[in-house]
Amino acid sequence: MKLGIIGLPNSGKTTLFNALTRQDVETAPYPNPIGADHHVGVVHVPDPRIDRLSEIHRPRKTTYADVTCVDITGFSRGISASKQKAAVFNEVRDADAIIHLVRAFADPAVTHPDGEVDPAADAAALELELVFSDLELVETRLERIENSVKKGIGKELEGEREVLKKCLAQLEEEKPLRNLDFSEEERTLIGSLQFVSLKPELVVLNVGEDEIGSADTDETLAQLDDFYRGKDAHIFSLSARIEMELSQLPVDEAQLFLADLGIGEPAMNRVIREAYALLGLISFLTAGEDEVRAWTIRKDTTAVRAAGKIHSDIERGFIRAEVTGYDDFIAAGSMAKARDAGTVRLEGKEYIVRDGDIINFRFNV
Ligand SMILES: Nc1nc2c(ncn2[C@@H]2O[C@H](COP(=O)(O)OP(=O)(O)OP(=O)(O)O)[C@@H](O)[C@H]2O)c(=O)[nH]1
Ligand SMILES: [Mg+2]
Structure with a gap:
């Protein structure tokens, strides 16, 4: 872009x-x-x-x-x-x-x-x-x-x-x-x-x-x-x-x-x-001890395509996307608490990723 x-x-x-x-x-x-x-x-x-x-x-x-x-x-x-x-x-x-x-x-x-x-x-x-x-x-x-x-x-x-x-x-x-x-x-x-x-x-x-x-x-x-x-x-x-x-x-x-x-x-x-x-771009986020990162995708990108942004293996072996909105994550304070609060969702391949989604991809290669 x-x-x-x-x-x-x-x-x-x-x-x-x-x-x-x-x-x-x-x-x-x-x-x-x-x-x-x-x-x-x-x-x-x-x-x-x-x-x-x-x-x-x-x-x-x-x-x-x-x-x-x-x-x-x-x-x-x-x-x-x-x-x-x-x-x-x-x-x-x-x-x-x-x-x-x-x-x-x-x-x-x-x-x-x-x-x-x-x-x-x-x-x-x-x-x-x-x-x-x-x-x-x-x-x-x-x-x-x-x-x-x-x-x-x-x-x-x-x-x-x-x-x-x-x-x-x-x-x-x-x-x-x-x-x-x-x-x-x-x-x-x-x-x-x-x-x-x-x-x-x-x-x-x-x-x-x-x-x-x-x-x-x-x-x-x-x-x-x-x-x-x-x-x-x-x-x-x-x-x-x-x-x-x-x-x-x-x-x-x-x-x-x-x-x-x-x-x-x-x-x-x-x-x-x-x-x-x-430019019609939004970001989804990944967060962990190694790296906190924003990934650029076009609006209306599916979860499986978004996974491919990170690595083609994750796209190929896509199982589920573990998703929480940024605001939900901040409100909960941690991933574990967000899970307890029920704001972490499991989404499939066709889920349309939103700006500010924090995503953890589960995949199998
Ligand atoms: N006073 C003032 N001068 C500015 C400002 N912005 C740019 N300039 C000055 O204007 C001159 C031209 O700036 P450039 O950024 O080179 O302009 P340009 O559009 O790239 O010019 P070309 O590449 O030649 O088309 C420089 O001497 C800058 O320092 C500003 O906000 N205030
Ligand atoms: Mg110039």
């Missing part, structure tokens, strides 16, 4: 990437050229349940869920019409969800590609590039299907053609595919095209250090809310620079810093959790 960070030049993508992945990639007040390296890193998903379970079990190892994150360089106004577009859009296509960073911080030392900081206009400009890229793809694909149909060899493509026509109408109105409704079947028909304006999106407003929670920030957020109305996007504000500094501090110093700022946890944690949910 992969998150892609996009945004206009100098919006703070690499800064945010560093905060998310705790890396220290160079950031600069001048834009990177198109074709510069994309950065790839791993994001650990903060999970208070894992923290708590580790306190209880004192395991040798604690493992959080993680997702891959890519800092995609080279987005700009007009990119969808440029020769270098493939270098950017291939990377966006490959992402499962998008974090769209929008600059709101005013800093004369950091050039803005259009000379002026205007978050709503910037967001709209970038969204339009996504739409244009998909429009071109739809037109090319439709043309190819029409040609095949003319030659009498495209019968099986007719379903796809109908969905593409629906997409075309939407894109021609300069609207993203994200806010169209598609049936499962329609989604499958166009799935391989990996439309970028269809990807779930988190919009992150990057505000100046002294603009966190300010009236100006609220106003800009309202503007963005307006722009994204009905577009199924989640909108946040944070200061990427502060988040990056926080991510580079030792835990105790970071906590002091947070207390100074009057915030409970880094804004980054919420962004990561939201992105994780946006």
Whole structure:
């Protein structure tokens, strides 16, 4: 599962990437050229349940869920019409969800590609590039299907053609595919095209250090809310620079810093959790003396498939899943007490695993 960070030049993508992945990639007040390296890193998903379970079990190892994150360089106004577009859009296509960073911080030392900081206009400009890229793809694909149909060899493509026509109408109105409704079947028909304006999106407003929670920030957020109305996007504000500094501090110093700022946890944690949910992912947990661990699965995964996440042997030899909800476990205080309270269930192969289930698989190989 992969998150892609996009945004206009100098919006703070690499800064945010560093905060998310705790890396220290160079950031600069001048834009990177198109074709510069994309950065790839791993994001650990903060999970208070894992923290708590580790306190209880004192395991040798604690493992959080993680997702891959890519800092995609080279987005700009007009990119969808440029020769270098493939270098950017291939990377966006490959992402499962998008974090769209929008600059709101005013800093004369950091050039803005259009000379002026205007978050709503910037967001709209970038969204339009996504739409244009998909429009071109739809037109090319439709043309190819029409040609095949003319030659009498495209019968099986007719379903796809109908969905593409629906997409075309939407894109021609300069609207993203994200806010169209598609049936499962329609989604499958166009799935391989990996439309970028269809990807779930988190919009992150990057505000100046002294603009966190300010009236100006609220106003800009309202503007963005307006722009994204009905577009199924989640909108946040944070200061990427502060988040990056926080991510580079030792835990105790970071906590002091947070207390100074009057915030409970880094804004980054919420962004990561939201992105994780946006990807359609949930975690089930395993807990013992060896390891406390969160395992990533898609929503609606069966117990037997979840077992396969841990090891193919456990999937093959699956007998039963011993399951207790995280809250039930905490309320009871221990596995033995949860059993006494009757909150530990034995589930079969087809049980649909829920977020926060603590599972002990019984298997036989
Ligand atoms: N004042 C201020 N500066 C920031 C903030 N976030 C990023 N910057 C600065 O803006 C400049 C650009 O940040 P980057 O993270 O390199 O931006 P980018 O989007 O990766 O830029 P490109 O890769 O060139 O497109 C750097 O000098 C950052 O230090 C912020 O929240 N406040
Ligand atoms: Mg960068």
